[in-house]
Every structure is written in C-alpha cells, then in structure tokens.
Amino acid sequence: MTSDSIPPIKPPVLILDDERDMCEFVADVGAEMGFETTWCDNFEDFACRYSVDLRGIFLDLAMPGMDGVEIIRFLADNKSGAHLVLMSGYDADVIEAARRLAESRGLRVAGALHKPFGVGELSAVYDILAVARAPVRPSVVEKAPDRYRPDxxxxxxxxxxxxxxxxxxxxxxxxxxxxxxxxxxxxxxxxxxxxxxxxxxxxxxxxxxxxxxxxxxxxxxxxxxxxxxxxxxxxxxxxxxxxxxxxxxxxxxxxxxxxxxxxxxxxxxxxxxxxxxxxxxxxxxxxxxxxxxxxxxxxxxxxxxxxxxxxxxxxxxxxxxxxxxxxxxxxxxxxxxxxxxxxxxxxxxxxxxxxxxxxxxxxxxxxxxxxxxxxxxxxxxxxxxxxxxxxxxxxxxx
The missing domain is CATH 3.20.20.450 (EAL domain)
Structure with missing residues (x-):
C-alpha cells in the first residue's frame, strides 16, 4: 500500500448529552462530515472515553445529576486541548457565561448551539472543528521557559x-x-x-x-x-x-x-x-x-x-x-x-x-x-x- 492510498485520519469528537436522540443526531451529522464520533449520556462513560487526542467535545450544559460547569472544571483540570462546543436550551446569556468561564479556565471554545438547532447550524460548527488545530499531546509540548521571579x-x-x-x-x-x-x-x-x-x-x-x-x-x-x-x-x-x-x-x-x-x-x-x-x-x-x-x-x-x-x-x-x-x-x-x-x-x-x-x-x-x-x-x-x-x-x- 502506498502512502497515497492511506485514508486520512478522521478527527475524533466526543458528544456528551443526556438525550440519546440528540447524541445520535450530532454524531450522525459529524460522521457524514468526516469525523470519528463517539457519544455518551453520563459522566462515567465520558470520563472513560475522554482522550487528549479529541479534536472536539460537544457538551450539554444541563443534565440530570450533573451540569456542564462540572465538566468544564474537569476538562480544565486535565488541561484539555479539545475545542469545546456548548449545547443548551438555557437563555443565551447563560450559554455566554459558560463560554466565558471555559475560556477563563484556558479551554478553547469553537462555538455554542442553542437548542433546538438544525443541521445547518451544526454543520457550521463542524466546519470550524475541521480546520481547528489538532490538540498537541502533552509529551511533545515544549516547556515554556520560566519567567524571572524577583524576590x-x-x-x-x-x-x-x-x-x-x-x-x-x-x-x-x-x-x-x-x-x-x-x-x-x-x-x-x-x-x-x-x-x-x-x-x-x-x-x-x-x-x-x-x-x-x-x-x-x-x-x-x-x-x-x-x-x-x-x-x-x-x-x-x-x-x-x-x-x-x-x-x-x-x-x-x-x-x-x-x-x-x-x-x-x-x-x-x-x-x-x-x-x-x-x-x-x-x-x-x-x-x-x-x-x-x-x-x-x-x-x-x-x-x-x-x-x-x-x-x-x-x-x-x-x-x-x-x-x-x-x-x-x-x-x-x-x-x-x-x-x-x-x-x-x-x-x-x-x-x-x-x-x-x-x-x-x-x-x-x-x-x-x-x-x-x-x-x-x-x-x-x-x-x-x-x-x-x-x-x-x-x-x-x-
């Protein structure tokens, strides 16, 4: 097999939403657009499937027994390099506050989707993920030089x-x-x-x-x-x-x-x-x-x-x-x-x-x-x- 015949690597995406229909909808559209999509409807599965190689994470902000802010905290603590997509039926100001929180904790936010949303809005977010830089594995990240710390x-x-x-x-x-x-x-x-x-x-x-x-x-x-x-x-x-x-x-x-x-x-x-x-x-x-x-x-x-x-x-x-x-x-x-x-x-x-x-x-x-x-x-x-x-x-x- 020549290098020209090797299929391109599909960017991996993980979807977390307590509504299975929503998970399948987001996953199906992503798969059609060339992404490797995986979904889960609870935090335990999410924590098991989370990977530093993820290109994007679709996150529902409101789920029974947990909320998106806890997930944002988890991702920030793990220094995630994935691009976050927030999904919610909350008012726009709540979604925007969650976006600011994620960014203030060092996370990258690719977009926000207000439920209900259609294929067009979802496809536009996937277009952003398609051109987004893939996360760099921690093992190859160069350590930044220490800044001078005066006493x-x-x-x-x-x-x-x-x-x-x-x-x-x-x-x-x-x-x-x-x-x-x-x-x-x-x-x-x-x-x-x-x-x-x-x-x-x-x-x-x-x-x-x-x-x-x-x-x-x-x-x-x-x-x-x-x-x-x-x-x-x-x-x-x-x-x-x-x-x-x-x-x-x-x-x-x-x-x-x-x-x-x-x-x-x-x-x-x-x-x-x-x-x-x-x-x-x-x-x-x-x-x-x-x-x-x-x-x-x-x-x-x-x-x-x-x-x-x-x-x-x-x-x-x-x-x-x-x-x-x-x-x-x-x-x-x-x-x-x-x-x-x-x-x-x-x-x-x-x-x-x-x-x-x-x-x-x-x-x-x-x-x-x-x-x-x-x-x-x-x-x-x-x-x-x-x-x-x-x-x-x-x-x-x-």
Missing amino acids: TEALGSALDDGHVIPWFQAKFCTQTRRILGAEVLARWIHPEHGMVGPDRFIHLAEREGMIDRLTDSVIRQALAQCRDWRKAGLSPKVALNLSPHMLHNLDLPDALVDIARDYDMPPEMITIEITETALAGDFTSQLDILTRLRMRRFGLSIDDFGTGYSSLKQLQQGPFTELKVDQSFIAKALTEEGARAIVESSVQLGHRLGLKVVAEGIETEEQMNLVRDLGCEEVQGYLLARPCAAGAFVWPGA
Whole structure:
C-alpha cells in the first residue's frame, strides 16, 4: 500500500448529552462530515472515553445529576486541548457565561448551539472543528521557559539602583484627540532580564511591606520629570496610582502635599487614582483620607470601575472627580450586550454624579467611536498611545 492510498485520519469528537436522540443526531451529522464520533449520556462513560487526542467535545450544559460547569472544571483540570462546543436550551446569556468561564479556565471554545438547532447550524460548527488545530499531546509540548521571579532582595536592589522608573501613558480628549494628561506607571528595567512586568513586582511589594517605598520612589521621579517639563514651558497633568494598602495611612494627604511642594508641582495638576477594590475596607477612615486629599486640591479618580466591590453609596459619598471605566468591559462592549450595558450605565452614572468619565483600553476605531458617542470625555489605549519612557513622551506645544 502506498502512502497515497492511506485514508486520512478522521478527527475524533466526543458528544456528551443526556438525550440519546440528540447524541445520535450530532454524531450522525459529524460522521457524514468526516469525523470519528463517539457519544455518551453520563459522566462515567465520558470520563472513560475522554482522550487528549479529541479534536472536539460537544457538551450539554444541563443534565440530570450533573451540569456542564462540572465538566468544564474537569476538562480544565486535565488541561484539555479539545475545542469545546456548548449545547443548551438555557437563555443565551447563560450559554455566554459558560463560554466565558471555559475560556477563563484556558479551554478553547469553537462555538455554542442553542437548542433546538438544525443541521445547518451544526454543520457550521463542524466546519470550524475541521480546520481547528489538532490538540498537541502533552509529551511533545515544549516547556515554556520560566519567567524571572524577583524576590524581596532583588526588588530592594532595583529601587536602590534606580531600575524601577516611571513611564507615562497619555490621556486624550475624546473629541479632539489632543493629549490632556498622562498616567504614571511603574516599570522595572532589569539589566539582565529586561522589562519586568508590574504583575511580578507590585504584589510582591505589597506583600513584603515595600509598597510605600516603591510608590514614593516612582512618584518622586515622575514629579521631578514634571518639574523639568514645567521649566521647559509645558503644563503636565499627571495621574498617580496608589496601592489600597496606602489608604490606611492618615498622614498620606500631608505627605503628598510635601512631595508635590518639593518638586514645584501644584496639587491641582495631580490626580490620585484609586482602584475600586480599595474601597472595600473601612470606608470611614478612607473617606477621611480622600476628603483631605480633595481639600488639598488633588483630583481623585476611581479606577477600574465595575470590577470591584464598592457600593454606590461609597461612590456617591466619596469626593471623586473622575471615573475610569475598566478596559475589560470596553474590550467586549461591541460584541456582548452585557458589557455594553455596563459601559453605558457607568458613563451615565459618572455624569449624574458630576464626574469626568475616562474609557480605558481603547484599541480600535470602533471602540473609540462607541465611547465618544456615549459621552466619555477622555480615553486611554494603544490605539492612540502606548506607555513610554519620559524621553519619548511629547506634550502638546513641545
């Protein structure tokens, strides 16, 4: 037998549904389209027939004695590389939530079928599976190189040596696209490992009690740069991020005033950004600090709005001047009704409370058009500008 006469390998597909008629329907259509189909109507059989070589898994979300979320958890725990197809008679928002859950756990989702569905819809999903990449067996997966994991000593040395520096990301007027200000972001430039992401050292600093030192260093460097810009005739306005851990220090407002004075930076040119999750603690003491910051003419921004646990009462009582809509909702606002509703309601709420609204994470013109039409005053995102070192940042009039 020549190699030309060897029949092509049929992509294997496993179907799990408690309705046997549905299993047979999905299996028959798959077989006609060149797939090797197997079905089962209970988890025990599914666990026995599950294989790392499966191209696709059709999963019913609602079955007596078990549910699809448990199966998603099983597949994620086993690091399945199969492409998942969700099937259910649940409302579309439930199916979409299950899709997001699967994707957040590292699974690949090829599609979703709302019951009852026909041959056309099913065939379209099989077409996707036909061109999808076959899963790679764990034995041949190359192990990714370990990322650099800094420790307390390394971070302390980086702060001593000036390797943790401020970068600046521009904030733009939504209507004119003119730069109005910049958010200051901490960046660690390691002499051997290059750029060390903030996800690898901010939590380390918070956990090891180094966050005050890190924040003080970055703020002082940023304001020193602002002083240079002001001497050059520019009018920089910057936003500084504070860790939630710092909102328990009653001396914070006076300390920030002193730092601003050291670098000849008017407080009204500085906005303090506080994540929404920071408001989940003792709001009375936080309100003390926030009120005194505003009395000292600092702006106050509630960052990542929609992702935390603050109550509307906290938002209304806090002396905020700005609300930043989290980029996770902006990213999905054009494709998911729920995300769009959150963006719209956040903008409306901010305006009703007299706050300026900023949209984060703008990466496409379509997103830009959406937030402009909704009334966001300012935007940030890679569409207009990525974060950069001070030497690469250009203010209007420079």
